[in-house]
Amino acid sequence: MRFPLLSLLVLAWPLAEIAGFVVVGRAVGLWATLGLVIGTAVIGSLLIRGQGISLLRKLSSEGREGRMPARGVIDEAMKVIAGFLLFLPGFVTDIIGLALLVPFIRNLIWSLVGRRIVIVNPQGPASNYRRDDGPFTRDPNGPVVDLDADDFKRDPDSSSPWSQNRRIDQ
Template identity: 40%
Template sequence: MRFSIIPFLLLAIPLAEIATFVAVGSQIGVFPTLALVLITAVTGSILLRVQGFGVVRRIQETMNTGGVPGRDLVHGVMILVAGLLLLTPGFITDTLGFLLFIPALREAGWQFLRKRVVVVGGMPGAANPHHEAYRRDTGPQTIDLSEDDYKDTGNEDSPWRDPDRQ
């Protein structure tokens, strides 16, 4: 019964978000509340783009040197979740999303997960086709045939055969 909390969260989070909308809306008004939701969505998409590209670049650098980018992959997933939370309308999810964009909190999450998750690396250069493990000498890449070496006979019974061609 480990996942029995998920149905509860699927019901509790939207109810809590609605209650928060009502509370904030009654304090600052409807239009400022909607503007605040839009601002957090735009801010979240900008942060997702900036920090996401940085993580992707670090993952590529680590893989090009033959390393396993476990830490950066976890940070990337956390940034993706943070962006999704910020794009979801609601103040509770926005708060959680902004917290996941803080590098120190992501690092604490990585330290927590690192003790519980095993990242297994593949062969060197498995994700990089330009890595030396993929290189092999196959000889010349061009095969030069003379007319004596090759003749196109075609299929005599083909319905698409050109009758004028002999």
């Protein structure tokens, strides 16, 4: 069911952008429309450059300190996405990109998506973490079960085609 919706979006997006060009072009004229498109592309490229470097620095510092990337990193990533959307020609992408620059919209997106983010600790066994308006803390009720090698053993299945002792008769 998702594929028809995705294909509809892929077809409708350029049509919406073309309609946006026509509407804005009629309202402000050709040169002002081109100026707006070029201006938002320049703003978007500056935003990508500045926020992208800031995002990389934040990721690097979080990694050096051994902390899980949290809200600040996601906030910077949304600003980089806003820059990409502003860089793309079109007024629908510009509206979405400008909306992502508004802190209220980013907070709303974080409140909707932040609960679903699961971070796996790369230094140790997999753990489930949750956000409590602060650093990520381990969620003891999460779906991840941490077992040692002695806690779980499985004998090889002799009927498996991947078994070394299985003979294939043809």
